[in-house]
Structures are given as structure tokens and as C-alpha cells.
Amino acid sequence: MGSDPNIKARVESDARGRKSVLNVCDEPCAIERGMRILGGKWTGSILWHLKDGPVRFNDLARMIGGASKKMITERLRQLEDQGLVTRRVLAGSPVAVEYAMTPLGMTALDFLDELRRWTEGLPASFQATGPEP
16 A cells, blocks of 8 residues: 555544554545545445436335435435436426436446445455444
8 A cells, every 4th residue: 555645644642641643634535535425325326226327216216225215315416416417307297307327427336336346245244334224
């Protein structure tokens, strides 16, 4: 691993005077910035389900079991604001909305596919910690 110019060492002392050296990223370092973009709950799943082309909202909601329509709408708005997803209103009765990835959004697919492969390669006994998706 090379040296990251965005990481600086900082020495801190605890209440007992014990010193520890911390590596501190300037805000936001590349990993933090990436996690802010793609690390939101359901964000990666939404992008992954849009990889094959435009998807209507209700179909997307069915693909992402466990996420409320409100949460999916919130994430889609964020992704649209970031330029990763486009929204198109389809004329008809009833009116439908479909979402598609932008060229910028498509650049996240290699990362998401690598994450998928890494996760599939974990031992079956591996237990994830943290909040459920």
C-alpha cells in the first residue's frame, strides 16, 4: 500500500495520559467521499437493479424487497441530484415513472460487481455486523 497524501497522523492522549497515533483523513478522503455517495442504505441495490436498463418505479420497488417506497423514492431523488440516475415520466393512464442510470452511474457498476463477488466469496459462516440492509 502506498502513502495517501490525504491521511495525516495525529497523536492523541487519553484521560490516563496514554498516547496513541491516529491516521486521520482530511475531510472527505476518497473512501469517505465514495461511501457518502454509494454507502447509503439501498443505494447500491438501486443502482444494481438499474444496470440492465430503465426500470419503472413499481418494478424497482418489487425488486428491492424490504425497502419502503418512501425510502426508495428518497434514494432515487438523491441519486438523481448526484447525476447518477435519470427520471422519466411516461405518458399514459395511469402515469408511470421509470429510472435509468446515467453514464456516470454506470461507472459504479464495476465497483458494485466487485463487492458482489467479494461478498459471494466470503465463508458461509461469516456474520456481518451492523445494521441490516
